[in-house]
Amino acid sequence: MQVAIKRLIANEVDGQMGGVKSIPSPAISADERSHEVDHPSSQVAHFGTEQPLRLDCGVDLSPFQIAYQTYGELNAGRSNAVLICHALTGDQHVANVHPVTGKPGWWETLVGPGRPIDPKHYFIICSNVIGGCMGSTGPASINPATGKVWGLDFPVITIPDMVRAQAMLIDRLGIDTLFAVVGGSMGGMQVLQWTAAYPSRVFSALAIACATRHSAQNIAFHELGRQAVMADPDWHGGGYADHGIHPHRGLAVARMAAHITYLSDAALHRKFGRRMQDRELPTFSFDADFQVESYLRYQGSSFVERFDANSYLYLTRAMDYFDIAADHGGVLAKAFAGIATRFCVVSFTSDWLFPTSESRALVHALNASSARVSFAEIETDRGHDAFLLDVPEFFDISRAFLQSAGKARGLSGKKDG
């Protein structure tokens, strides 16, 4: 947070001469980001024309690639693989320094040496989702048919499409059954989709701060973000790549709006209150007088350095379409009928994007299916983002759940994980 504010101050100072400032331009060049799109700094699995990805929209995507990272070793019985599913703007760099931003992995609180998901015990896989922009095929990738960036010609993808692609990657890695599939938010949706689509391939599932469907309010927030992107003249109907620019202002506004939904009123009040940013009196302008404004502008401007605007449209759309019950005749319990997977569902009290009531509905459906399920609601004022932050109770629960599942799976029951 301190770093964020300081950086903001630097940006503010740079912009002093320009009068009223809007969101600063990205500090990282578009080249750095676009290089990762087709040539990621991670492992890549290529799927040729003989292995198309059948999408829900009816299109066969082919050829395509999946960028992924692995940590730890697959054991002889191939029984210790853990798949981490990332959230809307995450990527495969879950526990290593990010190649574009230079920041630590996005889930190093949970994944890494000494953490609940420790590479010493598990073979950890994390892949960039289809539709993403960090190396898996998406709207920012080159369309092999035209030699140009896909843009809006890229087919609309869904959460089940992402999971189908991950299953192809898991096949490629020679893994039949995953010991655990773990994810929060959009990652949690993928976890649930895994259990609904491939119940026998998932030994245990840790679904955090998620839901079995996207609510009307969440769709509304996503639409707001998409409209912000599309209202930026630099978006050019999605064809900005041809113009050599990026709609960073629209995307930054989308991120700012979304970021508010990841926090809570209490957390914002605690962090910023009505405190002024680097000044004591209001400037009587539309400058970022308040710390909370500076913070949001920073969140917006740093996001556009690493994310593609069209990719944001596609991934938010995928979340909007997600509704497991609808795919099972409107009865959620049918999606999990007779499932042997061990579930752990976690929600956070101040999460208003994926409130506890959504997790409870999932738990009721799992109970109705006689599934083995643990469900904990964790008290915190940090909102939806709590799943990415240092919340010890969440780590204790994750660790205990995986250890208990590991015992049932016959993995070594070392307690030091």
Added chain:
Amino acid sequence: MSVQEVLPLGGLAAGQSGQFRADHLLVAEMVKPGSKVLDVGCGEGDLLQLLETRGIDGRGIELSREGVNRCVAKGLAVVQGDADTDLVNYPDDAFDYVILSQTLQATRQPRVVLENLLRIGRRAIVSFPNFGFWKMRLQLLIGGHMPRTENLPATWYDTANIHFCTIKDFVQLCDEINVKMERSVALDLYGRPVPLNLPWWVWNMFGEQAVFLLSRGGGK
């Protein structure tokens, strides 16, 4: 005298029984190893842990968030829920046994809860404090105040226990809703079973708590 002396529990290592509650040991002894069990109102998961040592697939529901989180942090399959409202989500015959340990008196609708237990479980095990216990009677008769005991220390105005009953009352309810009592044990103040050959009124007088193994009655 520990319960273990009167109630040998197979499969439990010697010296381990001391860490478990008397009624939990009794309940665990009633459950066939290898079966599937739901513990309603599982608290911090002590009974579930005891059942797991006996190779039983145990699940739990607990009302308090702290209790649930402690259970989950022990690796137990426990969810936050309310016996009064959440049992309806479970399908018929989902479990071999459904256990309601020292919780019946805290439910809003004990009769509906009991009916649900025997819908989702082929058998139910219910334990509850006996309000007909002589010490209780004495406190009301002589002291003229609502009884409070070591096991039930709360005052009338802050107790969660809103539906106290006696062993006699419970037996009557079971008859009314056609529930078969397969086994019944009353434990005295020291956790010792009241001898089986004594009549009901003795149990109702000297049982500090009771444990019933129930199944669905025929007919009706």
